[in-house]
Amino acid sequence: MPSFPRLFALALCLCIAAMARAEGLADVPGAADPPGLPRISGAAIIGYDQSGYDAFAYPTAKVGWDGAEAQVTVEGPHTRLLYVVPDDRAPLEVIRNYQAELTDQGYTPVYDCGGEACGPATPFTKFLYTMKLENSGQVSKMAFSLPRADLRYLVMRQPETGTTVSIYAAFESFDHFPQTADKVLVLLDLVEGKPMQQRMEIVTAAEMAGALGTEGRVKLYGILFDYDSARLKPDSDATLAEIVTLLGEDPALTVFVVGHTDMTGGYDYNLDLSRRRAAAVVTALTGRFGIAASRLEPAGVGPLAPVAENTTEEGRALNRRVELVKR
Structure with a gap:
């Protein structure tokens, strides 16, 4: 039977290996930051989708178990990204960095909230993360399974182009996946302010x-x-x-x-x-x-x-x- 020191050493090695995997994540294939909008330093993209012209709803008031008290729906080419950021970041820091970057680019604030002002973490997440990303399998599909109450949310819009950016950041408490456990996850939705291209082709x-x-x-x-x-x-x-x-x-x-x-x-x-x-x-x-x-x-x-x-x-x-x- 292995001695206690050997068992402890093995457990420590496994823990270190899990931490290394979490810190060494690479972007999923085909993923890229939206043009002109950089990511938080050290973050990795674990979920990515470009759905073409689509409708996206974001809350403009507290979200409860029965849905948002108020919401706005925008339409346009839609890009959704899911990031995992390094351990030394916090949701508020993430949001403030994006806010500063978007402000420099001419975006104006539409709605922001934090913690209980956003509503309970579970219904808030369910409202936003209905279109789940599966690029990283269960790791990305199950993202925000147990978000903490210190969530942060921001929506900004570019008046000239009509582009809307929605950013949700929260700590992940679900510890099943070392890649995301106790790290800040960021869900970013960008809806471009472009008219729909007429693609209907009726073949007789x-x-x-x-x-x-x-x-x-x-x-x-x-x-x-x-x-x-x-x-x-x-x-x-x-x-x-x-x-x-x-x-x-x-x-x-x-x-x-x-x-x-x-x-x-x-x-x-x-x-x-x-x-x-x-x-x-x-x-x-x-x-x-x-x-x-x-x-x-x-x-x-x-x-x-x-x-x-x-x-x-x-x-x-x-x-x-x-x-x-x-x-």
């Missing part, structure tokens, strides 16, 4: 038939889903109706309905999302439009068949699509 039934005849497949960008969901948006109906026309004009035609995603997030998650989205399209065509299920086969390939680079929003938008593939 005749165009679909032509592409299937020459290439064996057709890319469809008019089938749209709620963010991070397999729920079809109403705007998808125009393209679904063209698919119905296509199948009606060629009773012998059968197709694979293939879902595609970009590379944002984990591989397994995107693969599952693409399959669920393909299944949702088939369900809509069979359930609402009366197409025989035997003519449609859902499939999902996640990010495995990109048609553009995933390093820009334009490229990611092209990779997020549904295709019909001739069987």
Whole structure:
């Protein structure tokens, strides 16, 4: 049986190793600070997402168990980052550094709060961290599981560009992951003040038939889903109706309905999302439009068949699509 000194030494080594891992974190692949907005010195990005044009709600009053007493929703290209900062930082220091930097860039304050003025830590976190980041697996997904009451929050806006920045900083008390335990986590949301780009592309039934005849497949960008969901948006109906026309004009035609995603997030998650989205399209065509299920086969390939680079929003938008593939 190992002696007590040896057990103590082993425990000490494990503790030191865990501390080293926590201090030696690297940014998740593909992540980067927003242009012109540096991070807190020594911080690492453990979660990252660029969701394209999206809606983001932030509180402008105390958040309780029933939600925020008041909130504002902004729309635009949305970037979300999750940072873990070194041990010698505190939430207030983090917020004041961002506030100084943003003020220098012409941003004006919209709302800020600290501690109990923000509301209880758990509902406040749940309000903001609904779109959880999974780039670092459970480490990032479970971030802010036990935030302390000394949380700090800041929202600022650039009047000239309309860009809004939301920053939430809090100590993480959840000790399951040494990478984040007892460290300050920072959730940063940046919503650019840009108008939505019109991306609706209605491919007619005749165009679909032509592409299937020459290439064996057709890319469809008019089938749209709620963010991070397999729920079809109403705007998808125009393209679904063209698919119905296509199948009606060629009773012998059968197709694979293939879902595609970009590379944002984990591989397994995107693969599952693409399959669920393909299944949702088939369900809509069979359930609402009366197409025989035997003519449609859902499939999902996640990010495995990109048609553009995933390093820009334009490229990611092209990779997020549904295709019909001739069987």
